[in-house]
Amino acid sequence: MTAYLIDKIVIIGVGLIGGSLALALKQAASVRTVVGWDTDRENLELAVQLGVVDIAADSVEQAVADADVVVLAVPVRSMLAVAQNVIAHMKCGAVLSDTGSVKQTVVSELEPLAQAGGVNFIAGHPISGTERSGAGSAFAELYRGKRCILTPTINSNIEALTLIETMWQAAGSEVVRMDIVKHDRILAAISHLPHMIAYSLVNSVSSYDRYEENILDFSAGGFRDFTRIASSDPVMWRDIALNNRESLLEMITQFEQFLAELKQDIDSGDGEKLFEFFYRSKISRDALLAQGVKS
């Protein structure tokens, strides 16, 4: 008889991220029981129907009472309220983790709460996702070969950290430990900024009103791929934009400067500079593929 890595895990928020973690851990036989909870009752029922979780919790308080691990996979701005409720009912020494895309605010809010409640908090962020949301979009392979960043602090319990690390490895991820501030800055650059740009691009193009037709009808595959991430969950991205404000503003400003430089070169018709700008970008982007980036 194999011992499970985790006997009972409760996943709060059984959408793409939480649901895929549940499926991956079940597939890896790393958990005996996965209990799901979601404020969206319909989504929770779907998660049970699809076998994403084993059972739906009747109440979150009851479900977490004997859980070994509780994972919060909810929008970042909901973390605090959910954590307050959950920590109050978790058993002493159990492990709380999260999947939030921003770590400074989440850690500063949740870590003291967890410490006061005798719970071990380990902050995490799996670097993967699709533009889809809800239990119906979850799949066991989402994390396979992708990075998962953990941002432990000096207060982190080492056994809890090892458990969460092993859990993400069981889900197929390569686990990386990172400084919290560095995490938020890097994610602002490689993920949050591109999302802000995609949302702005779609809004600016769909507002183009020189002609009667919706000019998006003329767009080809390039535009569709380029704007895929603009179909992501607005609540999730509202919360990220609010919680990673400083790093995101810094990156938007940096991007604006590059776009302004390019605009200037277009305006002045400087072919040499334009070529150099595009060529430099192509080299960097091609290198991404050559390095076989985790995706």
Place this chain on the structure above:
Amino acid sequence: MTAYLIDKIVIIGVGLIGGSLALALKQAASVRTVVGWDTDRENLELAVQLGVVDIAADSVEQAVADADVVVLAVPVRSMLAVAQNVIAHMKCGAVLSDTGSVKQTVVSELEPLAQAGGVNFIAGHPISGTERSGAGSAFAELYRGKRCILTPTINSNIEALTLIETMWQAAGSEVVRMDIVKHDRILAAISHLPHMIAYSLVNSVSSYDRYEENILDFSAGGFRDFTRIASSDPVMWRDIALNNRESLLEMITQFEQFLAELKQDIDSGDGEKLFEFFYRSKISRDALLAQGVKS
């Protein structure tokens, strides 16, 4: 014995666009002979080896002399010089077309030349492509189910127009006729602007130097998809940026305004406006898929 739509076609520039047209027409049995020409001798030889074209021209002047149709699939800033040479050697009444992504400059330069040389010029632009270039990236299905825009003028010969229209239909495209200025504005919005943004994004992120590592290493599939178009040919995009200057500057300015609005909402922490901004974009973008956009 079937009559061919075109007996002899010469394709100048046997890269992704020209090469794929050659392959599509050969597959559709719409041409008897495809002759290729390319200033990049290595690429031309590759095109012959791969069967993209039937034969390589020894000289472009000789090749076009008895051609029924000549298609220029070269960067837009090279169109004029190539056309001058080609038109001088084409037979009277033959048809010249192009695949340039910008139409105002190309038509204004090529149409008078063609008229003076007794050649019928029909401007075209297939709305498809990938980020790859060269004969090795050409494939017969590139144009299948995609739109091809033709921008005839009051001077266009109707038989030549019908021939080019039928040719693109044979390649699998849905042909649309459009006003020249409208073409350039719409393409600035749905294609040229996204490319400028992708190039600027890659340059701004790869210039981020707060940490020693190349932060692009942390990027996941979202970033890779989002920046795919930044791997496109720098010469082609230099020429587009130079030739669609006015429309492109207009669209960049419009995009800058939307991004500035978003930045302002992030700065002031206005959750309601942020949600509304993201939600509006998601609705527009999701509608793209629902409409089954040609891609």
